Amino acid sequence: MGFFLETLFGGLMAGMLYSLIALGFVLIFKASGVFNFAQGAMVLFAALAMARFAEWIPKGLGIESKIVGNLLAFAAAMLVMIAVAWLVEKLVLGKLVNQEGITLLMATLGIAYFLDGFGQTIFGSDIYKIDVGLPKDPMFLFESVFPGGVLIGKEDLYAAVIAAALVAALSLFFQKTATGRALRAVADDHQAAQSIGIPLNRIWVIVWSVAGFVALVAGIIWGSKLGVQFSLSLVALKALPVVILGGLTSVPGAIIGGLIIGVGEKLSEVYIGSKIGGGIEIWFAYVLALLFLLVRPQGLFGEKIIDRV
Amino acid sequence: MLYRENGQFKTSYRADQQVFPIAQDRIAIGLLLAFAIVVVPAVAPEYLFRAILIPFLILSLAALGLNILVGYCGQISLGTGAFMAVGAYAAYNFQARIEGMPLLASLLLGGVCATAVGVLFGIPSLRIKGLYLAVATLAAQFFTDWAFLRIKWFTNDSASGSVTVAGLKVLGQPIETPVQKYLFCLGFLIVFAALAKNLVRGHIGREWMAIRDMDVAAAVIGIRPVYAKLTAFAVSSFIVGVAGALWGFVHLGSWEPAAFSIDRSFQLLFMVIIGGLGSIMGSFFGAAFIVMLPIALDLLGVTVGFDTALASHLTFMIFGALIVFFLIVEPHGLARLWSIGKEKLRLWPFPH
Numbered sequence: 001m002g003f004f005l006e007t008l009f010g011g012l013m014a015g016m017l018y019s020l021i022a023l024g025f026v027l028i029f030k031a032s033g034v035f036n037f038a039q040g041a042m043v044l045f046a047a048l049a050m051a052r053f054a055e056w057i058p059k060g061l062g063i064e065s066k067i068v069g070n071l072l073a074f075a076a077a078m079l080v081m082i083a084v085a086w087l088v089e090k091l092v093l094g095k096l097v098n099q100e101g102i103t104l105l106m107a108t109l110g111i112a113y114f115l116d117g118f119g120q121t122i123f124g125s126d127i128y129k130i131d132v133g134l135p136k137d138p139m140f141l142f143e144s145v146f147p148g149g150v151l152i153g154k155e156d157l158y159a160a161v162i163a164a165a166l167v168a169a170l171s172l173f174f175q176k177t178a179t180g181r182a183l184r185a186v187a188d189d190h191q192a193a194q195s196i197g198i199p200l201n202r203i204w205v206i207v208w209s210v211a212g213f214v215a216l217v218a219g220i221i222w223g224s225k226l227g228v229q230f231s232l233s234l235v236a237l238k239a240l241p242v243v244i245l246g247g248l249t250s251v252p253g254a255i256i257g258g259l260i261i262g263v264g265e266k267l268s269e270v271y272i273g274s275k276i277g278g279g280i281e282i283w284f285a286y287v288l289a290l291l292f293l294l295v296r297p298q299g300l301f302g303e304k305i306i307d308r309v
Numbered sequence: 310m311l312y313r314e315n316g317q318f319k320t321s322y323r324a325d326q327q328v329f330p331i332a333q334d335r336i337a338i339g340l341l342l343a344f345a346i347v348v349v350p351a352v353a354p355e356y357l358f359r360a361i362l363i364p365f366l367i368l369s370l371a372a373l374g375l376n377i378l379v380g381y382c383g384q385i386s387l388g389t390g391a392f393m394a395v396g397a398y399a400a401y402n403f404q405a406r407i408e409g410m411p412l413l414a415s416l417l418l419g420g421v422c423a424t425a426v427g428v429l430f431g432i433p434s435l436r437i438k439g440l441y442l443a444v445a446t447l448a449a450q451f452f453t454d455w456a457f458l459r460i461k462w463f464t465n466d467s468a469s470g471s472v473t474v475a476g477l478k479v480l481g482q483p484i485e486t487p488v489q490k491y492l493f494c495l496g497f498l499i500v501f502a503a504l505a506k507n508l509v510r511g512h513i514g515r516e517w518m519a520i521r522d523m524d525v526a527a528a529v530i531g532i533r534p535v536y537a538k539l540t541a542f543a544v545s546s547f548i549v550g551v552a553g554a555l556w557g558f559v560h561l562g563s564w565e566p567a568a569f570s571i572d573r574s575f576q577l578l579f580m581v582i583i584g585g586l587g588s589i590m591g592s593f594f595g596a597a598f599i600v601m602l603p604i605a606l607d608l609l610g611v612t613v614g615f616d617t618a619l620a621s622h623l624t625f626m627i628f629g630a631l632i633v634f635f636l637i638v639e640p641h642g643l644a645r646l647w648s649i650g651k652e653k654l655r656l657w658p659f660p661h
Contacts, residue, residue, distance in 0.1 A: 035440040035443075091633070092633050092637070095637045096636065096637060099636075100439075101439045101440055102383075102385055102439055102440075103636055103640070105385070105439075105440055105443065106385075106578070106582055106632065106636060107632070107633050107636050107637075109575065109578070109632060110628070110629045110630070110631070110632030110633040110636065111629060111633065112629065113575075113625050113626070113628050113629030113632065114625070114626050114628075114629025114630050114633070115629070116622075116625050116629075117622040117623065117624070117625025117626035117627075117628075117629060118622075118625075118626050120618075120622045120625075121619065121622045121623070121626065125618055125622065237447070237571070240444055240447065241444065241448075244441065244444050248440075280455065282451050282454065282455055283448065283451040283452040283454070283455050286444070286447060286448035286451050286452065287448055287452060289444060289448065290433060290444070290445050290448040293433060293436075293437055293441055293444070293445060294433060294436060297436060297437050297441060
């Protein structure tokens with residue numbers, strides 16, 4: 001029982017991290033109908049920027065305090081992500097208005113490759129550390145209930161809390177602010193939104209910036225867990241099934257989908273994987289999403305916008 | 310002035326419908342084939358065969374297959390590497406398990422197995438399309454990556470999924486030197502390119518294109534989407550599977566699942582986009598471009614003096630930028646530029 005709970009919690013924590021990346025997908029899809037394959041590359045890019053700025057800024061300005069250094073690095077990385085968002089809108093999406101979803105998908109694939117190469121060219125391609133002071137030591141829960149208790153990484157717990165806070169903040173932003181309303185209007189109908197005076201281009205820059213912000217947070221958390229390296233951009237591939245499962249247009253869906261995938265992955269690895277050779281984590285999520293697609297193509301919470309054939 | 314069709318009158322439908330209606334095109338293709346079959350093996354150095362020509366031939370075969378699916382039928386696939394892997398490992402199993410199996414037969418049977426897997430993963434395309442289909446094909450990619458790494462039966466119980474083939478022979482002829490390998494792959498490519506060209510010109514190719522352009526309208530005029538889509542998946546994955554088998558058998562010799570990873574899938578998709586969606590010719594252009602660009606950048610790096618890591622990052626950036634560039638400026642890729650050039654040439658030097 002203790003082991004089961006441990007696996008379960010491990011899955012939930014991993015799922016929270018997937019949700020963070022899935023959130024970026026959902027935001028952009030909601031606001032512009034673009035399935036952003038470059039989200040993973042953005043996570044890598046943001047994490048690289050953060051890691052390197054945290055190194056360069058304190059050195060350049062002679063700042064001793066780690067917190068100030070990290071904050072400055074965060075701000076600088078955020079500025080970089082806003083610049084990326086602006087450039088993406090200006091150079092790519094602005095030119096591809098009214099194109100089919102597939103074309104846009106392939107364009108974001110191009111953006112992903114470009115960002116991967118560009119990030120590693122200017123920031124270097126070694127493995128970097130991000131140290132924002134997340135505690136690394138494990139802790140034990142329910143020690144009174146089970147012998148030995150349930151082992152949980154504190155870092156994971158913090159990550160989960162941050163992810164939850166982010167989701168709450170984004171929901172508020174979408175529901176309560178004028179910009180959020182504009183974003184939802186654009187998501188519903190580009191033309192109608194434009195005709196009542198919502199500037200489409202600016203909205204896209206905003207939403208890509210928000211996605212950049214989410215990527216930055218995800219990058220920091222993943223980066224401090226695994227180190228900032230190229231494989232970070234592959235983590236995004238794990239988030240794809242999450243979005244499919246939760247529904248492409250639903251923020252809560254991204255979270256719940258992430259949790260389901262995280263838990264399912266860990267449990268299946270432990271209980272099924274050991275029987276058929278292990279390592280099934282890499283495809284389990286995909287096959288789950290695929291089966292789900294056949295039954296309920298819009299995902300758990302998505303809107304029914306899929307064109308059936 | 311040479312490229313002009315004045316005086317070439319067609320007196321039969323047959324003559325009017327042929328693949329290359331212009332005499333100069335026929336002559337050019339004939340010369341090109343003669344050059345590729347006779348001159349290249351005689352003069353090209355061994356490095357050229359190993360590093361450029363053989364990969365180019367095999368990857369253009371794979372790109373050809375993918376182009377049928379993505380370019381002609383409009384079904385996106387991010388799982389091409391998976392179908393290549395199925396072709397390669399299936400061919401390996403036929404070769405290793407059945408005594409005296411002819412090489413040609415195992416390569417083609419590898420293609421048949423890839424067809425089966427392709428159709429299986431194509432079934433979701435009957436209900437979903439676009440982005441969702443991309444995810445379904447990604448599932449194929451990750452699943453086969455895992456299957457060939459972990460299920461020992463597929464790899465004849467070898468560790469880490471790596472397998473080796475040696476002593477290739479076709480009809481008593483050994484396929485060992487680079488020149489022999491080159492000619493072998495070239496033969497495959499010519500046959501499959503001719504087949505593919507005629508398929509897409511024919512009845513079934515038009516069905517694919519109708520589905521691509523608008524599936525509902527196609528269904529209304531009596532095209533069965535199920536049949537059209539699944540045949541596109543079948544033909545495409547057959548060609549891709551054979552290409553995968555060739556890649557493993559002829560180019561690599563010994564390989565492991567990582568040779569057919571998701572990067573390979575993306576690479577092939579890029580070939581199709583850059584070369585030209587919906588163009589047989591484009592598959593060749595795309596493959597040539599993507600095979601040669603990294604090598605050219607490496608060479609440039611050596612002469613200008615930056616290191617290989619930077620060269621590989623630059624390759625990434627250039628690929629990415631080119632994808633976006635082509636999607637925005639010329640969605641039909643290099644093949645379209647080629648045909649624009651030809652049109653201009655027909656009127657040159659008096660464009661009126």
